[in-house]
Amino acid sequence: MKKLKKATLLCITVAIMMVLAGPIGAGESEKINLNKATVEELVQLKRIGTKYAERIVKHREENGPFKTTEDIIKVPGIGPKTYELNKDRLAVE
DSSP states (O other): OHHHHHHHHHHHHHHHHHHHHHHHHHHHHSOEETTTOOHHHHTTSTTOOHHHHHHHHHHHHHHOOOSSGGGGGGSTTOOHHHHHHHGGGEEOO
């Protein structure tokens, strides 16, 4: 009987963890379009704070849309390391 209670408790615990982890992981997998994103959306990227997000928007407004996701490196202060950390979350469509 003790094994059944432990197994049930374990299953419930795992189910709760999966439910809670779902929404957390989902936010990170969403693509952020460099040509449409707001400052608030851009700060969700790794190593991108408000100032860098504002620079991305300013660069887009002054130079037109990004042609590739790698073009984010043209924004002052954003280098290859930041691009590499975020490349799977970026889009330009």
